[in-house]
Amino acid sequence: xxxxxxxxxxxxxxxxxxxxxxxxxxxxxxxxxxxxxxxxxxxxxxxxxxxxxxxxxxxxxxxxxxxxxxxxxxxxxxxxxxxxxxxxxxxxxxxxxxxxxxxxxxxxxxxxxxxxxxxxxxxxxxxxxxxxxxxxxxxxxxxxxxxxxxxxxxxxxxxxxxxxxxxxxxxxxxxxxxxxxxxxxxxxxxxxxxxxxxxxxxxxxxxxxxxxxxxxxxxxxxxxxxxxxxxxxxxxxxxxxxxxxxxxxxxxxxxxxxxxxxxxxxxxxxxxxxxxxxxxxxxxxxxxxxxxxxxxxxxxx
Amino acid sequence: xxxxxxxxxxxxxxxxxxxxxxxxxxxxxxxxxxxxxxxxxxxxxxxxxxxxxxxxxxxxxxxxxxxxxxxxxxxxxxxxxxxxxxxxxxxxxxxxxxxxxxxxxxxxxxxxxxxxxxxxxxxxxxxxxxxxxxxxxxxxxxxxxxxxxxxxxxxxxxxxxxxxxxxxxxxxxxxxxxxxxxxxxxxxxxxxxxxxxxxxxxxxxxxxxxxxxxxxxxxxxxxxxxxxxxxxxxxxxxxxxxxxxxxxxxxxxxxxxxxxxxxxxxxxxxxxxxxxxxxxxxxxxxxxxxxxxxxxxxxxxx
Numbered sequence: 354x355x356x357x358x359x360x361x362x363x364x365x366x367x368x369x370x371x372x373x374x375x376x377x378x379x380x381x382x383x384x385x386x387x388x389x390x391x392x393x394x395x396x397x398x399x400x401x402x403x404x405x406x407x408x409x410x411x412x413x414x415x416x417x418x419x420x421x422x423x424x425x426x427x428x429x430x431x432x433x434x435x436x437x438x439x440x441x442x443x444x445x446x447x448x449x450x451x452x453x454x455x456x457x458x459x460x461x462x463x464x465x466x467x468x469x470x471x472x473x474x475x476x477x478x479x480x481x482x483x484x485x486x487x488x489x490x491x492x493x494x495x496x497x498x499x500x501x502x503x504x505x506x507x508x509x510x511x512x513x514x515x516x517x518x519x520x521x522x523x524x525x526x527x528x529x530x531x532x533x534x535x536x537x538x539x540x541x542x543x544x545x546x547x548x549x550x551x552x553x554x555x556x557x558x559x560x561x562x563x564x565x566x567x568x569x570x571x572x573x574x575x576x577x578x579x580x581x582x583x584x585x586x587x588x589x590x591x592x593x594x595x596x597x598x599x600x601x602x603x604x605x606x607x608x609x610x611x612x613x614x615x616x617x618x619x620x621x622x623x624x625x626x627x628x629x630x631x632x633x634x635x636x637x638x639x640x641x642x643x644x645x646x647x648x649x650x651x652x653x654x
Numbered sequence: 655x656x657x658x659x660x661x662x663x664x665x666x667x668x669x670x671x672x673x674x675x676x677x678x679x680x681x682x683x684x685x686x687x688x689x690x691x692x693x694x695x696x697x698x699x700x701x702x703x704x705x706x707x708x709x710x711x712x713x714x715x716x717x718x719x720x721x722x723x724x725x726x727x728x729x730x731x732x733x734x735x736x737x738x739x740x741x742x743x744x745x746x747x748x749x750x751x752x753x754x755x756x757x758x759x760x761x762x763x764x765x766x767x768x769x770x771x772x773x774x775x776x777x778x779x780x781x782x783x784x785x786x787x788x789x790x791x792x793x794x795x796x797x798x799x800x801x802x803x804x805x806x807x808x809x810x811x812x813x814x815x816x817x818x819x820x821x822x823x824x825x826x827x828x829x830x831x832x833x834x835x836x837x838x839x840x841x842x843x844x845x846x847x848x849x850x851x852x853x854x855x856x857x858x859x860x861x862x863x864x865x866x867x868x869x870x871x872x873x874x875x876x877x878x879x880x881x882x883x884x885x886x887x888x889x890x891x892x893x894x895x896x897x898x899x900x901x902x903x904x905x906x907x908x909x910x911x912x913x914x915x916x917x918x919x920x921x922x923x924x925x926x927x928x929x930x931x932x933x934x935x936x937x938x939x940x941x942x943x944x945x946x947x948x949x950x951x952x953x954x955x956x
Contacts, residue, residue, distance in 0.1 A: 427914030434916070454916070516803045525889070526719040527914035541721055547714070547730070548892035550804065550900055553884070553910060564794050567803035 389624045394422040395429020395442035396529050397555045398471060398573040399613055402644045403442055406632055409640050413631065417624055423554065426529025433616055434458055439625050441616040444471065444529035444573075445536075461619025468632050470647035472597030473534060473609040474574045476559055476581040478566045480513035485585035485594030488538060488608050494569065495521055495534075497544040504567070513566035522558050522570030523549035530555065533611050534571050571609075574602075575645030599647040613646065690933055697926035704920060705927065716891045716902075718911065718921040726924045728931070730891045734808075734901030735877065737894050738887055741812030742819060742876040747869050749816065750823025754868070757824065758831040759853055770828075777821035781882040788814040788886030802898035804888060809897045811887035815879055819872035826871055830864020831857055863947050870943050874936060880905040904928050 393403050400423040407419035429441035434455040447455075447463060456462045475491065477483055481504070486494075490507060493499040502519055504511035511517065523545065524531035535545055550568075552558045558570040563580030574597045577583055585594025588608050601607035621629050631637050638648040701707075705726065713727025753773065757766050792813065793805035800809070834857050842852045858865070888900025889910065908925050915922035 424913055431914050431916065514803060515801055518803045520804045525910045527911065532719075544717060544720060544722065547716070548890050548900075550806065551889045551891075551902070551910070553889075561793075561806075565797065565804055 388416040388418065391417060391419045391439045391624055391628055392422075393419060393429075393440040393442055393615070394424060394432050394438050396426040396444040396613070397423045397553075398426075398444040398530050398575075399442040400555075401575060402469065402613070402641060402646060405640045405644050406637060409636060410628060410631060413636065414627070417628070419628065425525065425527035425553075426532070427527035430455075430616070433463055433618060436618070439617070440628075443614045443616055444611065445532045446614070447616060455618070459618050463616045463618060464620055465614045465616045466629055466633065467612045467649055468615050468637070469613045469641040469649060470599075470602045471611055471613055472574045472602040472607045472647070473530065473537075473571055473611060474577065474597045475584045475586065475609075476562045476570050476572060476577070477584060478513065478562060478568060479580050479582050480566055481509065481511050481582065483507060483509045483511070483584065484582075485587060487587045487590045487592065487594075489590050491538050491586075492543070494519060495523070495545055495549070496539050497546045499546055511566065516567060518567055520565055520568040521546070521549035522561055522565075522568050523551050524555075524558065524571075525551045525553050530572065534609075537609055537611070573646070577645075599642075602647045603650060690930070693926055693929045693933065697923050697928075697930050700920055700923035701927050701930075705924065710927075714891075714893060716907070718924065724920065726920075728904065728928060730893050731902055731904045731907055731928075733893050734887065735903040735905070737808050737901060738811045738815060738883060738903060739873065739876045741808055741897065742815035743869070743873055745812060745816035746819040746823060746872055746876075750820045750868065750872060751827050751865060753820065753824040754827030754831060754865075755853055755857075758828045759849070759857065770825075773821050773824055776817065777825075779818075781818065781879060782885075784814050784818055784882040785885030788882065792886070796898075800898055804900060806886055806888040807898050807900045808887065808894055811883045811901075811903075812897075814882050814886045815876045818879065818882065819875045822875055823868045823872040826868035827861075827865050830861040830868060833864060834860045866943060866947060870940065873939060877932070877936060877939075878905060880909045884909055904932055 393407075400421065403419075403421040407421050410417065410419050426441075426443040426445050429438065429443055430447055430451055432438035433441040434451060436459045441463075443465075447465065452463055475486060483504070486507070490501060493501040494507065501507050503517045504514060504519055505517055507519070524534075526532075539545065550561065552561060552570075555572045555576050558572040559576045559578055559581055562568045562570040563578060574583070583597060585596045586608050587594045595601045595606045595608075597607050597609070602610035615629060615632065617625055617629065620626075632640075633649065641648045709725070709727055711727075711732075712729055713725060714730045715725040715727045716730060717723075717725040753769075757769055761769065788810045789806060792810050796802060796805035796807070796810055802809075838856050838860055839852055842856045847855065883903050884906035887903060887906070889902045889906055890900035891902050892899065894901050908928055911921070912925050915925065
């Protein structure tokens with residue numbers, strides 16, 4: 354036992370953790386024989402990004418290892434509230450009651466950093482003739498009581514889909530993408546229609562759509578694969594659609610653009626702060642662009 | 655002549671062994687009750703207070719994360735579990751028992767050994783791999799073969815679950831058939847029965863209890879399976895109209911949603927109520943099977 358404690362203290366001193374925080378639970382960038390470990394869990398949209406960050410950060414700081422897990426934004430935020438995570442990755446804002454609970458549990462108000470932008474893309478099968486969709490139609494397809502249930506009602510003849518039925522592919526409710534999509538498309542007063550195919554990952558949604566001619570689905574713009582088509586989006590019916598690109602996400606013309614966050618417990622310190630600074634810096638933002646998301650616009654300060 | 659100490663040890667060891675075995679036996683009961691107690695305890699606060707049981711069992715609306723009004727209706731999930739399990743059993747019980755009869759009665763030794771090894775290998779495949787097979791392989795095949803708009807549905811989940819239950823049903827069923835004394839077979843053959851008549855008239859009635867146990871273990875596997883059905887059934891909250899509709903099961907709902915719930919929150923507790931419900935379902939299945947077996951025995955004795 355004793356040598357282990359000594360090792361932990363030594364490693365802690367080495368990485369400058371000890372001075373910043375009192376007890377263990379507040380600063381759990383844990384130390385072990387292999388150096389400092391930072392744990393990031395959460396958004397499935399961001400898992401690719403987190404993974405690429407971890408690999409690149411290893412080159413910059415070989416003494417720090419970054420461990421990544423997905424599961425959905427809800428899982429990350431729940432972990433942050435329970436105090437078992439260093440960083441929660443989230444593709445949605447933390448709800449006020451979640452912030453309150455986290456503050457009560459861990460004694461520090463979570464702090465969010467916008468680390469990139471995503472244009473949430475709407476995908477259909479490549480053989481589907483549909484090219485663009487309006488937010489209004491999307492609400493009628495996905496919303497409770499919505500009247501568009503067949504492709505012909507959406508204005509196309511989807512020859513590859515014999516039954517003409519629209520198969521809605523959605524996400525399980527631990528997904529930040531799901532929460533964002535529901536809010537952005539349906540507002541706060543309308544439910545999603547039940548009976549959608551709820552997938553557990555961003556990748557699964559696109560993979561399923563690529564194999565299902567009748568399907569429509571939504572997922573991060575970085576997940577486009579051969580076999581699917583990304584729809585142009587317009588706010589209102591009849592307007593020209595805008596494709597999800599870095600430019601349209603930045604200037605706000607694409608209606609489903611959203612920020613991607615990293616949340617930390619209170620103001621980050623030590624290795625966690627170094628990691629966040631790096632992710633927001635030039636190297637980290639280059640990774641964001643390489644993965645297919647949009648880097649955060651530089652502040653003019 | 656034994657040494658007195660050895661003798662005393664021998665005297666002591668007998669009750670010791672007896673008690674060890676007794677504790678092993680009782681511990682099974684203890685663990686079952688302990689598990690039920692803990693699952694039920696997590697669910698109880700919401701069960702007796704906020705949960706509208708009528709809504710719980712009759713509503714189709716499963717919206718635990720609604721911003722407007724959370725709704726906990728499990729009817730669609732129950733229908734999902736029931737339909738997938740029923741289809742899986744309809745496929746796997748005949749196939750599994752048929753395989754058991756073939757392996758035990760009709761094939762030669764080399765065939766039997768090969769078949770047994772291969773089918774038992776089937777049992778060793780992890781359920782998440784089965785899920786992948788359903789999701790990646792069976793999905794496009796079903797779309798192509800049935801013309802359904804989506805291939806992850808009851809049929810897909812039923813086929814995958816059947817493939818998972820067949821090895822269990824076969825192994826247990828074969829053991830039951832093997833347990834029938836050879837004198838039965840010899841007597842039947844001596845009376846002029848052909849092989850099929852031996853199986854149909856003599857072996858099946860004699861091994862009834864064991865074969866029922868085999869089918870029940872298969873059902874247990876199918877009701878409790880989580881990962882494979884989560885991936886293969888489409889995870890879609892609705893009452894199915896046909897075998898080609900996607901559904902969501904009770905187990906898959908717990909697996910998909912427990913991770914994000916807040917400990918002690920209503921959603922968390924309702925998921926534990928679902929867990930208790932699942933335990934209750936298997937209890938009822940086991941009990942009724944037990945009663946059926948007892949009924950058969952009673953009739954035979956009368």
